[in-house]
Amino acid sequence: MRAQFRSRILLILIxxxxxxxxxxxxxxxxxxxxxxxxxxxxxxxxxxxxxxxxDRGSIYFTRKDGSLISAATLSTGFLVAINPQVLADxxxxxxxxxxxxxxxxxxxxxMSASAKKGQVYIEVAHRxxxxxGRALSAKSIPGVQVLRERWRTYPGGSLAAQTIGIVSYGxxxxxxxxxxxxxxxxxxxxxxxxxxxxxxxxELFSNVGNLLVNAEDAREGDVVTSIEPDVQTRLASNxxxxxxRYSSKESGGIIMDPSTxxxxxxxxxPTYDGNNLHSVDPALLGNxxxxxxxxxxxxxxxxxxTAGLDAGVITPATAYNDTGCITVNTYxxxxxxxxxxxxxxxxxxxxxxxxxxASWIADQIGQKKFREYFTGLFGEKTGVDLPNETGAxxxxxxxxxxxxxxxxxxxxxxxxxxIQMIRALGAVANDGYMVQxxxxxxxxxxxxxxxxxxxxxxxxxxxxxxxxxxxAMMNALNDEILYGGKAKIPTMSVAxxxxxxxxxxxxxxxxxxxxxxxFVGFFPSYNPRFxxxxxxxxxxxxxxxxxxxxxxxxxxxxxxxxxxxxxxxxGFDSAQQ
Amino acid sequence: xxxxxQLSPISLCGGxxxxxxxxxxxxxxxxxxxxxxxxxxxxxxxxxxxxVAALEGQYLxxxxxxxxxxxxxxxxxxxxxxxxxxxxxxxxxx
Numbered sequence: 217m218r219a220q221f222r223s224r225i226l227l228i229l230i231x232x233x234x235x236x237x238x239x240x241x242x243x244x245x246x247x248x249x250x251x252x253x254x255x256x257x258x259x260x261x262x263x264x265x266x267x268x269x270x271d272r273g274s275i276y277f278t279r280k281d282g283s284l285i286s287a288a289t290l291s292t293g294f295l296v297a298i299n300p301q302v303l304a305d306x307x308x309x310x311x312x313x314x315x316x317x318x319x320x321x322x323x324x325x326x327m328s329a330s331a332k333k334g335q336v337y338i339e340v341a342h343r344x345x346x347x348x349g350r351a352l353s354a355k356s357i358p359g360v361q362v363l364r365e366r367w368r369t370y371p372g373g374s375l376a377a378q379t380i381g382i383v384s385y386g387x388x389x390x391x392x393x394x395x396x397x398x399x400x401x402x403x404x405x406x407x408x409x410x411x412x413x414x415x416x417x418x419e420l421f422s423n424v425g426n427l428l429v430n431a432e433d434a435r436e437g438d439v440v441t442s443i444e445p446d447v448q449t450r451l452a453s454n455x456x457x458x459x460x461r462y463s464s465k466e467s468g469g470i471i472m473d474p475s476t477x478x479x480x481x482x483x484x485x486p487t488y489d490g491n492n493l494h495s496v497d498p499a500l501l502g503n504x505x506x507x508x509x510x511x512x513x514x515x516x517x518x519x520x521x522t523a524g525l526d527a528g529v530i531t532p533a534t535a536y537n538d539t540g541c542i543t544v545n546t547y548x549x550x551x552x553x554x555x556x557x558x559x560x561x562x563x564x565x566x567x568x569x570x571x572x573x574a575s576w577i578a579d580q581i582g583q584k585k586f587r588e589y590f591t592g593l594f595g596e597k598t599g600v601d602l603p604n605e606t607g608a609x610x611x612x613x614x615x616x617x618x619x620x621x622x623x624x625x626x627x628x629x630x631x632x633x634x635i636q637m638i639r640a641l642g643a644v645a646n647d648g649y650m651v652q653x654x655x656x657x658x659x660x661x662x663x664x665x666x667x668x669x670x671x672x673x674x675x676x677x678x679x680x681x682x683x684x685x686x687x688a689m690m691n692a693l694n695d696e697i698l699y700g701g702k703a704k705i706p707t708m709s710v711a712x713x714x715x716x717x718x719x720x721x722x723x724x725x726x727x728x729x730x731x732x733x734x735f736v737g738f739f740p741s742y743n744p745r746f747x748x749x750x751x752x753x754x755x756x757x758x759x760x761x762x763x764x765x766x767x768x769x770x771x772x773x774x775x776x777x778x779x780x781x782x783x784x785x786x787g788f789d790s791a792q793q
Numbered sequence: 794x795x796x797x798x799q800l801s802p803i804s805l806c807g808g809x810x811x812x813x814x815x816x817x818x819x820x821x822x823x824x825x826x827x828x829x830x831x832x833x834x835x836x837x838x839x840x841x842x843x844x845v846a847a848l849e850g851q852y853l854x855x856x857x858x859x860x861x862x863x864x865x866x867x868x869x870x871x872x873x874x875x876x877x878x879x880x881x882x883x884x885x886x887x
Contacts, residue, residue, distance in 0.1 A: 225804050232811040239818065274842075285849050292836075292843040346840070366839065371850035375857075446856055453860045 270366045273405040273438040275380055275397055277372075277445040278657065280780060285445050287380050288398065288490070291369040294349025294362050296321075296341040298330060302359030306330035309357055316351040317344050343367060370490035376448055377490045378503045379482050379602065379655065384493070395501050397655060399603045401439045404659055408436075437661035442478035442654070447471060450775050452483035454768040455750070459485040462755030462764055468504055468634060471772070474642040474738060474747040477651035477671055479600075506598075506605040509631035510751065513717030513761075514569045515736045516627030518644050518686050520577050521566060523589040525682035526648070529580040532685050535561045536576045545619040549575055552716070552760075566689035566713065567697060575622035586621050587613045592677050593640040593650065594632050599672075600653045608632040628717055628726075638736070638749040644686055645711070645738040645747050648678035684742065687711045691741045699766050707784035709741035710773055714761040719754060730754055733761035735769050739777075740785035746776050 246254060276284040296313055303309055310326045321341045329338040342365060344352070353362040368383045368391075381396020393402035451469050459467035468484035484504050488496040524530040540556030542549050551557075551571050557564065565573030578586055594608040609631040612620030623629035632640075635653055643650040652671045659667045690711035695704040698712055715734035718726035734751040738744035750765045758764050776782065800808075865871070 222804065225800075225808065229807050229811060232814060236814055271839075285852065286846050289842060289846045289849075290839060291846060292839050364836070369843075369846055369850075371846050372853045373850075375853060445853060446860075449853070449856045449860045453857070 269364060270368075270391060271407040272368065272383065272391075273407070273436060275401075275405070275439045276441060277376075277443045277448065278440060279446070280444055284440060286371050287376065287441065287443070288368060288370050288383075290366050291343070292364070292366050293346060294344040294352070295339055295365040296344065296352065297337055297339045297361045297363060298326075299336045299359045299361070300330050300332050300334075300338065301336055303330050304358065309360060312355055312357055313341060313352065313360070316348050316355075317341055337361075368490075372445065372448075373489045373491060374487045375445065375452060376443055376482060377487050378484055378500070379443070379505075380490065381603075382490055382493060382501065396503060396602060397439060397441065400601050401656065401659075404435065404437050404439060406436070435661075437659045437667075439656050440658040440660060440666075442473075442480060442657045443482070444480050446779060447776065448481040448483060451481040451772065452485075452487075454771055455483045456485045458750075458752055458755075458764060458768050462752060462758055464752040464756070465754040466504060467750075467752040469748065469750045469768075469772075470505065470634060470638050471746055471748050471776075472638055472642060472653060474645040474744050475651065477639070477642070477653045478657060479653055479655050480746070482655070502604065503602055505634045506600060506602045507633070509606060509609055509633050510637075510732055510734075510753070511628050511631050511717045511720065512637050512734045512751070513627040513715035513732060514571075514574075515637070515641065515713045515715035515734045515749075516625070517566060517569065517574045517715075518690055518713050518736075519589075519593065519640055520574045520625040521562065521689065522644050522648075522678045522682050522686045523586065524562075524577040524581055525685050526678040527581050527585055527589075529582075530562055530577060532562050532688070535559050536573060538570060538572050540572070542572060542575070544575070544622050545617045547619045547623075549619070549622055563689050563692065566686070567693050569714065571626045574625035578621045578625035579618070583613075583616070583618070583621055586624075589677070590624065590630070592675075593643065594630070594636050598633075598635050598639050598653050600635050601655050602635075605635070606633060608636055627715055634749060634751060637734075638747060641736050641738075641749065642747050643677045644683050645744045646674075646683075647680040648676055648683045649674040650677050687741050690737075694737070698762065699770065703766065703770055705773070705777075706787040708739055708773075708777060708782070709786050710737055710739040711741040711744075712737035712769070714765070716759065716761045731759060733764050735761050735765035737769055737773065739773060740782070743785070745780070745782055748772055 270290070272290060274286050274290075275288040277287045278284060296317070298309070306327055309330070310321070310323060313326075314321055326340050329340055332338060344362075344365075349362050349364075352360070370377065370380060372380075377396075379396050381398035381400075382394055383391050383398050384394050385391060386394065393399040393405060398405065451471055455467045455469045458464070466484065466486065469481070470479060471481040472479050482505060486500060488500050521530075525532070536559075538551070538557035538560040540551055540554055549571060552569060557568070557570065560570065560573060562573070562577075564570060565577070581589070590610060590613055594610060597605045597607050599605075610624075612624055612629045620629055639650060639653050642653075651674050654669070654671045656669055658669060661667060690713055691709050694710045694712040695701070698714075703710070703712075713736050715732075715736075717732040717734070718728070719730040719732055720726055732751065732753050733755055734749070736747070736749050738747040748769060750769055752761075752764055755764050
């Protein structure tokens, strides 16, 4: 019995030894004898040996119904690489590649690459489609590798390009976000290279904690923005049209929810297509909304007016004596037309955009209090989620000369970024509360959790009463003055203010014939859902912002009312209700 | 019936080695299959995402075309008057 059992054990052992030998022999053939062939086959199937496939999270637009549309995502396809040492007939190979690949492959570059016999791997074509890649791979040309490839793609092309940003190689060999949201959320969007290729059992034995709660899953994800693609398209179209029409140096626009700071659209012109960066002027890659400062001109007057009302130094019934021009610290300040109005009520400072009225209010507020209001609004960066944000230039408010305060009151002599400007004007629209502008509303983590982003507390700058009194003036400007009174919407109150600032000269002083136009408006006036800021820099053949920007502004107002079905806030009699 | 079961240490060790060898081979096969499936599924997801991105690109291009269309040139007339909807329905139906 025992002998029988032993013989059986022996048989099993012999079987196992032969099985092990068989496996070893097989491994020898796979790895040593046919190793190169399998390596090439694996390369064709997956990726180049030099590194893993590019992976990165997405950035999304959010439609008004909450559905997400990719602003930045990944495309997949194939690249073609050659091994010049194996390539037998470069001319035939070139023809074979160009037969299937729509991607332009330069013949000279290909022949030059194939002549480099000292190298074994040279990439000659990128971004082949799935069909093209498979067709070329099926030809099994010796010396030609068809490898899987992924790259960053922007389905909207130039849509919000400067805000979405780009991914590129920096000083090293790593693709990373360099500008815009791609840069600011790089830590969330970038992916660790080993995530796909990790060994399950190695992880199990070496890092049990990571399998249960993966730290990367809690950090890596997709970014969801508040940008609405249809509104963004409309704003971009309007900004482009006006910039081209007036041959402006640059133009831009922001649409924001003044109560939350969520940016719904942000567009500038000129811009670029993130999918085609070969011929892009590097200067365009920056973001003018946070990196450039401008003297915005008269759209600063609602802020000065609200500050005066909030400080209690004026009321809507207050009047001042308008002389047309005044001299302050040897500098002459005039109204836009140089004309005197005599005794003028505060309402007309906004309605007629009177510089002297704004300066008079600044005098009444006093330097200390005026500085407090303006540094409260512009003294710090907004903290918007865009890189390289710069601060305002408020140097004139640190000097004792009154002229600095008088000119700041109508938006000259101080320079702020567009994002600071819309935040400050948003405080007027939002019952005196200043909010933090932002683009990202949530991060969708790999773990599946959507983390809503908290954008801080509101800061009270003005009283609600003072803002409502200013809004009434801005409302009257829209209903009675703008577009010859035709801008009035019977069923919707809209508060507006135009701004025309003289451009500064390089050596100091201002041009008499070159201007910066700006326009701000929000609606419904007393409970606004949208605040719109438009600007155009150095438009040609036109002097006032009311001539350049009102069409674009009113188009946006009507579009937003229709698109979001904003209910009327006036002019709707009870019979209709 | 008398049952006598006895193993020498060598046979026992041999058996254990055999079992371990089989387990090891199974583990390798499992890990390789797991890795291959992970890569395959991941690539499949990325392919689908890329296909969705292409559709999203078409959608955004359609939005841009619609925005750029001059409807007056297409023969449409501007409305004589506009009445905007109320905030809440006049009926109980929502």
